Amino acid sequence: MVVGARLTPICVKNCNAxxxxxxxxxxxxxxxxxxxEEGQKGVGDGTVSWGLExxxxxxxxxxxxxxxxxxxxxxxxxxxxxxVECGPRYPEAPPFVRFVTKINLNGVHNSNxxxxxxxxxxxxxxxxxxxxxxxxxxxxxLMMCKENMKLPQPPEGQIYTN
Amino acid sequence: xxxxxxxxxTVDSNVVENAASDGTMIVVTVKTPKDKExxxxxxxxxxxxxxxxxxxxxxxxxxxxxxxxxxxxxxDGDTLNQHGIKDGLTVHLVIKTAPKTTVGxxxxxxxxxxxxxxxxxxxxxxxxxxxxxxxxxxxxxxxxQPPNLLSGFGDLSSLSGMGMGSANFMEMQQQMQRQLxxxxxxxxxxxxxxxxxxxxxxxxxxxxxxxxxxxxQQLMERNPEISHMLNNPELMRQTMELARNPAMMQxxxxxxxxxxxxxxxxxxxxxxxxRMYTDIQEPMFSAAREQFGNNPFSPSRTENxxxxxxxxxxxGTSPSESRGTGASTxxxxxxxxxxxxxxxxxxxxxxxxxxxxxxxxxxxxxMQQISENPQLMQNMLxxxxxxxxxxxxxxxxxxxxxxxxxxxxxxxSQQQQQLMQQMLQMFAGGGGxxxxxxxxxxxxxxxxxxxxxxxxxxxxxxxxxxxxxxxINAAIxxxxxxxxx
Numbered sequence: 127m128v129v130g131a132r133l134t135p136i137c138v139k140n141c142n143a144x145x146x147x148x149x150x151x152x153x154x155x156x157x158x159x160x161x162x163e164e165g166q167k168g169v170g171d172g173t174v175s176w177g178l179e180x181x182x183x184x185x186x187x188x189x190x191x192x193x194x195x196x197x198x199x200x201x202x203x204x205x206x207x208x209x210v211e212c213g214p215r216y217p218e219a220p221p222f223v224r225f226v227t228k229i230n231l232n233g234v235h236n237s238n239x240x241x242x243x244x245x246x247x248x249x250x251x252x253x254x255x256x257x258x259x260x261x262x263x264x265x266x267x268l269m270m271c272k273e274n275m276k277l278p279q280p281p282e283g284q285i286y287t288n
Numbered sequence: 289x290x291x292x293x294x295x296x297x298t299v300d301s302n303v304v305e306n307a308a309s310d311g312t313m314i315v316v317t318v319k320t321p322k323d324k325e326x327x328x329x330x331x332x333x334x335x336x337x338x339x340x341x342x343x344x345x346x347x348x349x350x351x352x353x354x355x356x357x358x359x360x361x362x363x364d365g366d367t368l369n370q371h372g373i374k375d376g377l378t379v380h381l382v383i384k385t386a387p388k389t390t391v392g393x394x395x396x397x398x399x400x401x402x403x404x405x406x407x408x409x410x411x412x413x414x415x416x417x418x419x420x421x422x423x424x425x426x427x428x429x430x431x432x433q434p435p436n437l438l439s440g441f442g443d444l445s446s447l448s449g450m451g452m453g454s455a456n457f458m459e460m461q462q463q464m465q466r467q468l469x470x471x472x473x474x475x476x477x478x479x480x481x482x483x484x485x486x487x488x489x490x491x492x493x494x495x496x497x498x499x500x501x502x503x504x505q506q507l508m509e510r511n512p513e514i515s516h517m518l519n520n521p522e523l524m525r526q527t528m529e530l531a532r533n534p535a536m537m538q539x540x541x542x543x544x545x546x547x548x549x550x551x552x553x554x555x556x557x558x559x560x561x562x563r564m565y566t567d568i569q570e571p572m573f574s575a576a577r578e579q580f581g582n583n584p585f586s587p588s589r590t591e592n593x594x595x596x597x598x599x600x601x602x603x604g605t606s607p608s609e610s611r612g613t614g615a616s617t618x619x620x621x622x623x624x625x626x627x628x629x630x631x632x633x634x635x636x637x638x639x640x641x642x643x644x645x646x647x648x649x650x651x652x653x654x655m656q657q658i659s660e661n662p663q664l665m666q667n668m669l670x671x672x673x674x675x676x677x678x679x680x681x682x683x684x685x686x687x688x689x690x691x692x693x694x695x696x697x698x699x700x701s702q703q704q705q706q707l708m709q710q711m712l713q714m715f716a717g718g719g720g721x722x723x724x725x726x727x728x729x730x731x732x733x734x735x736x737x738x739x740x741x742x743x744x745x746x747x748x749x750x751x752x753x754x755x756x757x758x759x760i761n762a763a764i765x766x767x768x769x770x771x772x773x
Contacts, residue, residue, distance in 0.1 A: 162358075165358050165359065166357070166358055166372075166377045166378065167376075167377060167378050168317065168319050168377070168378025168379070168380060171321065172319040172320060172321050172324070172380050173321055175356045175357065175358065175359050175380045176358065176359040177357065177358020177359040177360060178358065179359075181372055189359065190358070190359035190360055191359045192356045192359045192360070192361070192380075194321065194356075194380070194382055198512055199512070200509075200512065202512055203382075203384060203385065205354060205356065205361065205382060207359070207360075207361070208359075278509075
């Protein structure tokens with residue numbers, strides 16, 4: 127897998143008096159490469175997985191995620207596939223997330239699986255230290271909420287077509 | 289990645305595994321939510337071969353495994369190379385425990401088939417165990433019937449779908465339920481009935497009964513934990529032991545209450561308890577309440593210190609009625625041998641268990657119906673749970689010897705009557721109440737005929753009639769044979 131390390135311009139904010147940067151914004155691609163590596167190494171508890179949709183994607187924009195349904199909920203034993211799109215302003219701007227596998231979950235549009243940014247706190251209050259993993263884990267946590275854990279689900283294996 | 293169908297054309301049944309000489313070996317970490325293993329495999333191998341290795345290591349069947357890497361599900365036909373799986377990387381593994389979901393898992397053609405928007409509407413989505421297909425009592429119109437105690441006791445209501453269809457039957461059930469609801473004592477009496485205890489000693493039977501109740505099914509859908517509980521045989525056995533022995537049950541409840549109160553004292557514990565209650569116990573109790581009328585599991589039920597009514601109740605017919613409890617395989621081995629007394633040959637003791645459950649008007653009408661309609665009996669008998677009841681009956685030799693009356697055996701209609709008598713005995717073993725079906729009454733006509741013929745010994749007549757099941761000619765033979773004329 128070859129990915130050109132194209133640097134987007136670095137904006138160095140928050141320099142102290144001596145001009146040394148106190149807090150550096152990591153360039154987008156570096157971040158995404160890092161996340162790619164984490165996805166491949168299985169960082170985390172093993173309940174979510176993520177990776178590039180297309181290994182040749184130089185822009186590192188389109189990603190795929192997978193959430194394993196938490197036990198003791200109605201999502202148990204199912205695997206939910208998602209599409210994550212990291213725009214050019216990532217990680218300053220949150221990614222777009224949508225479910226591919228049909229799911230009945232508060233905050234996910236029933237018709238197309240798009241995740242409502244306002245319903246997921248990680249997206250609504252996005253910080254640039256957040257990552258794709260954080261978003262996926264947050265969605266999984268939502269599945270375990272009382273209001274969601276017993277929602278009737280569509281038959282397994284269905285996907286959104288639009 | 290053009291594989292859409294999930295079949296693996298590239299994999300035949302080659303046994304060459306990671307010991308393949310082609311390609312270098314890589315070590316891949318396979319991680320489940322519970323643990324992780326490192327698996328060495330050739331870097332050229334296919335996903336199917338990889339799964340083979342994994343199934344050995346994790347002790348699971350290959351088709352139960354679902355592998356995920358970088359957010360994509362690995363199909364059997366793909367190769368590790370295709371997905372970019374290299375040395376030192378981690379693949380996530382999910383082991384499907386429920387067999388029916390494996391098909392759905394592999395048909396989730398999500399990642400690699402970005403161009404195949406198939407709507408695979410495959411399987412039953414709910415996590416309800418497969419026992420939701422009812423046991424052999426046939427179709428389940430039970431869901432349309434009003435909730436019924438007996439439907440919790442084995443889906444008797446579905447018998448109506450089997451062709452019995454007698455409206456009275458259902459009403460009778462309703463009556464029984466109403467009675468049960470109004471009289472909590474009845475429940476403990478039911479539990480004490482050796483017949484019921486026998487039924488409950490069969491774990492499969494109990495599980496079937498519970499699962500086929502539509503309310504329980506709903507409950508299980510909402511709370512997958514409950515289905516876990518039911519599927520765990522150890523737990524079921526324990527629970528049934530408890531249910532059978534009410535004293536033990538109370539003891540358990542007391543222990544549990546004490547443990548819970550300890551929990552309460554931990555900071556934050558009270559909230560956890562409350563959450564637990566509202567999430568789990570409430571719906572369970574409300575479902576149970578609907579079933580049992582009165583909540584037997586509620587810890588708030590006060591201890592019942594009254595001794596249960598004396599089963600070997602009012603004097604006069606005590607020996608014969610104990611014979612009627614031949615249904616149980618407990619202590620009644622001696623009781624089974626009691627000879628029929630004059631007035632009550634079948635042991636259908638009029639004053640039997642006193643206020644036993646089966647003395648209820650509902651039970652009486654059931655028995656009346658049964659005696660009027662042998663077909664009903666046959667239908668009831670062919671239900672599987674009845675079979676197990678009958679099996680335990682069959683173990684009781686006394687009962688079996690009754691059925692082997694030679695003269696009766698040759699005559700089919702007699703056989704039916706014999707069968708009926710046995711059934712009646714069984715039910716009446718719980719207490720005949722004020723049953724008016726004494727053989728005396730039934731054979732009134734025959735008795736009259738016999739006395740008109742000159743057989744004046746009414747007792748002997750009656751005995752003979754019982755033995756021959758109402759056949760006058762056979763009874764006469766008997767009488768002549770036994771009389772020292």
